Amino acid sequence: MMEDFITRSLLMILGYAYPAFQCFKTMEKSRAHSDELRFWCQYWIIMAILTILERIADAVISWVPMYGELKLAFIIYLWYPKTKGSGYIYERLLRPFVTDHETDxxxxxxxxxxxxxxxxxxxxxxxxxxxxxxxxxxxxxxxxxxxxxxxxxxKKSKKNPLPPPNETPTFYKPGKTKRHEY
Missing domain, CATH: 1.20.5 (Single alpha-helices involved in coiled-coils or other helix-helix interfaces)
Structure with missing residues (x-):
């Protein structure tokens, strides 16, 4: 149980949080990225954060009716070209927060x-x-x-040496066979 918790925690930190933070720093260093690359980097940063939060709060949130459907709708909102939700959430919520706490x-x-x-x-x-x-x-x-x-x-061979080989097996007794007559 504890090993599973440690493994999942390390997976979230090293598999999602650290790469998302590095992606954030890289994207902010060179603002000359193409719009599409920037859009998808924003999407993956937000997805990494959502995955971490979901793992932590899953026991509390998962019982909500239509939880899966709401999550799916939100993910589609993030990447759908007309809504460009990831750009909005990144610029309005995430970027100011992470910029303020970047050193921490x-x-x-x-x-x-x-x-x-x-x-x-x-x-x-x-x-x-x-x-x-x-x-x-x-x-x-x-x-x-x-x-x-x-x-x-x-030890067995010293106590009971094997008998010399016979031509007739010991289980065969000549005269003891019964003949059935029909």
Whole structure:
């Protein structure tokens, strides 16, 4: 449960928030982008933010009647050429907010990125060490089982040597067969 929460949180931060913020910075640095490229960058920035907010608030919002349909209508509003909703939301709401808090976002996202890297490296080291130990334990177990079998076979052969081979099997008794007469 906790691992799932950590994984989802890292996915939201590193898969959506950080790339969206980098896209924002890149787009704001060079304002000479074409209008269409700017429009789609705005759309993806807004979608990244919506995805993050949806993951956080999904338990509260998902029970609303026609939630999926409302979300679909809003997404279409964002990219539909006649409404150009992403441009409106970006310019009126998102851009002023992010511009005011840009240094805070930069600091936090950089810290989270560094912590995520440290955590990933820590898990890599521990998993590789655990895997190596488990592999050697399996080898030791298999070697122990193999030596036990050879010891038990040699003990049995010393106590009860195998009888010399017969031409007649021991389960066959000549005179004991019944004949059925019809």
């Amino acid at each position: 976002f930069e600091t936090r996202l950089t810290q989270w990125r560094d912590k995520a890297w440290d955590l990933a490296f820590f898990y890599y080291q521990n998993c590789s060490e655990l895997g190596k130990q488990s592999f050697f334990q399996v080898l030791e177990y298999m070697a122990g089982q193999s030596s036990k079998k050879t010891q038990s076979i040699t």
